[in-house]
Amino acid sequence: MSEDIRWGIVGPGRIADKVTGDFGLVDGARAVAVASRSLDRAEAFAQRHGIERAHGSYAEILADPDVDVLYVATPHPQHHALALAALRAGKALLVEKAFTATAAGAAEVIDLAQETGTFVMEAMWTRFQPAVVTLRDLVADGAIGEVRAVQADLGVAATYDPADRLFDLVLGGGALLDLGVYVVSFAQMLLGTPERVVATGSLFPSGADAEAALLLDHVDGRSATLTTSLRYALPGQARVFGTTGWIDVLPRFHHPQTIVLHRAGAEPETITRPQLGGGYSHELIEVTEALRAGRTESAVMPLADTLAVQQVLQQAADQLGVPHAEAPGF
Ligand SMILES: NC(=O)c1ccc[n+]([C@@H]2O[C@H](COP(=O)([O-])OP(=O)(O)OC[C@H]3O[C@@H](n4cnc5c(N)ncnc54)[C@H](OP(=O)(O)O)[C@@H]3O)[C@@H](O)[C@H]2O)c1
Known part of the structure; x- marks a missing residue:
């Protein structure tokens, strides 16, 4: 295909501003439209980013025939209904993490994507960071032997505000879906799907989780020990342990620049791989090329x-x- 992939942005909030700033680094991609629940907000975003068309509702961008793919940047429970409607409208999707608020909601979106043969990807930008690509290559080359364990933590000390999306269950509040998704996805990338999950933690007065420690048990002895929190800060460190060495992913591991390879019996090797732009360009390149x-x-x-x-x-x-739940509509 020689023509540009035409992107639409849905939910022009904080992350949409950052991600859209990276479009200039992506060959063959153009952000052509934005949709907000408010025309004023859509127009202001369009002006800031030099986008041609501003839509004052999400339904309008779904009906825009000159959009190939939508970047969905609404809060997590607001992904599901929109993603289903977008797939029915024939739009490909890049959906922010957490992909949905519930596992059942994720399964529905994935089933419809497969049924309609439409491209969908979770915007888990960590997997596309050059330092993480290098880590995967080293592991695949056997640099640390067989991976047996993963440790990762990610947390911030956020000031409790029940109306903020981080704490409001209607908006998918809690540490697990906002930050825990990174530690779990990192472990999944290296160990695959666990057989058993053991979680402990505490809740905010809103009912959203404030902190959680997870043990992912792979039954054959492999494990991940993961910590996430909105109650206290965590460094954002990850470590991958193999039978002949380990790799440190220096903070913050969800968009790292540097990893340190410790091969058994050798001096540590520090490897630095900077991101392009704000670090979001890599996932945009992946979707555009796909x-x-x-x-x-x-x-x-x-x-x-x-x-x-x-x-x-x-x-x-x-x-x-x-009690997470998907929003009934958009
Ligand atoms: N990859 C990353 O690094 C990263 C970083 C931060 C967040 N995220 C993810 O991106 C998503 C959005 O996070 P954010 O921090 O950008 O949130 P945000 O600043 O609150 O923006 C979310 C946008 O969604 C729209 N929206 C639709 N329904 C809404 C509702 N019921 N309540 C509130 N807003 C609603 C709003 O835009 P309009 O009303 O104008 O349509 C709002 O501006 C989350 O899933 C989050 O996990 C990813």
Whole structure:
């Protein structure tokens, strides 16, 4: 395909501003339209980013025939209904993490994507960071032997405000879906799907989870120990342990610049791989290239992994007593 892939942005909030700033670094992609629940906000965003068309409702961008793919940047429970409607409208999708608020919601979106043969990917930008690509290559080359364990933590000390999306359950509040998704997805990338999930933690007065520690048990002895929190800060460190060494992913591991390879019996090797732009360009390149090539899925962020991650998050939320639900509409 020689023509540009035409992108639409849905939900022009904080992350949409950052991600859209990286479009200039992506060959063959153009952000052509934006949709907000308010025409004023859509117009202001369009003006800031030099986007041609501003839509004052999400339904309008779904009906825009000159948009190939939507970047969905609404809060997590507001992804599901929109994603289903977009797939029915024939739009490909890049959906922000967490992909949905529930595992059942993720399964529905994935099923419809597969049924319609439409490209969908979770915007798990970590997997596309050059330092993480290098880490995967080293592991595949056997640099640390067989991976047996993963440790990762990600947390911030956020000031409690029940109206903020981080704490409001209607907006998918809680540490698990906002930050826990990164530690779980990182473990999934290296160990695959666990057999058993054990979670402990505490809740905010809103019912959203404030902090959680997860043990992912692979039954054969492999494990991940993961910590996430909105109650206290965590460094954002990850470590991958193999039978002949380990790799440190220096903070913050969800968009790292540097990893340190510790091969058994050798001096540590520090490897630095900077991101392009704000670090979001890599996932935009992945989607743009996939669409140009006619692929319906990313090999780096496959839908099976997205579903497995959502199932781990669901089990952890259930164990903590956090009642996540998808928003009924958009
Ligand atoms: N990859 C990353 O690094 C990263 C970083 C931060 C967030 N995220 C993800 O991106 C998503 C959005 O996060 P954000 O921090 O950008 O949130 P945000 O600043 O609150 O923006 C979300 C946007 O969604 C729209 N929206 C639709 N329904 C809404 C509702 N019921 N309540 C509130 N807003 C609603 C709003 O835009 P309009 O009303 O104008 O349509 C709003 O501006 C989340 O899923 C989050 O996990 C990813």
